Amino acid sequence: PSAAAPAPVPAVRRDPCDGRATSGFVPTAISVDGVVRGAEVRALPRDADGVVGVPPVFDKEVFAWDLGGVEPGSRKGHVLLNTHTWPDGSAMGNRLLRDLQVGDDLRLSGAGETACYRVSRRVEVREEDGYPGWADQDGPPRVVIVVCSGDRLGPGRWTHRTLWFATPVR
Numbered sequence: 001p002s003a004a005a006p007a008p009v010p011a012v013r014r015d016p017c018d019g020r021a022t023s024g025f026v027p028t029a030i031s032v033d034g035v036v037r038g039a040e041v042r043a044l045p046r047d048a049d050g051v052v053g054v055p056p057v058f059d060k061e062v063f064a065w066d067l068g069g070v071e072p073g074s075r076k077g078h079v080l081l082n083t084h085t086w087p088d089g090s091a092m093g094n095r096l097l098r099d100l101q102v103g104d105d106l107r108l109s110g111a112g113e114t115a116c117y118r119v120s121r122r123v124e125v126r127e128e129d130g131y132p133g134w135a136d137q138d139g140p141p142r143v144v145i146v147v148c149s150g151d152r153l154g155p156g157r158w159t160h161r162t163l164w165f166a167t168p169v170r
Helices: 092-099
Strands: 029-032 036-044 063-066 078-082 105-110 113-126 142-154 157-168
Touching: 036 092, 092 142, 092 157, 113 142
Parallel strands: 036 063, 078 142
Antiparallel strands: 029 036, 029 105, 063 078, 105 113, 113 157, 142 157
């Protein structure tokens, strides 16, 4: 009699949030469900006026992280990220404005670490009003992604900012 062939064992897919970071790390990539997988994150310093750094204008797919600011995986404070919005709709910021919603997940990774977050709030504010507390160094851990939005007034000038707040996935 012939023996039945063993049933194939399905590959176990490891959840990237298993074994997540337990302390801060410098991010080098971000994945946003339904938007992008493995986009580059660059650590950029603030300018002389203390304004969070932004990627060069031609890097329309790159995210900037606030060098020296709160790191992903930290137990408190806001991890600050930004990316460009282009008037022709072709930049990462445009994709976020179109597709990133409350309840969506994002993952920051770097140096073998991963920190996972879920979008809990999306807010649009007038550029001149800003959003008090968006850059908090203390308080509950969050990721805050900021992009230009609203009407374009000229190069680098938009009427609004859209902010997404994301909380750690435990």
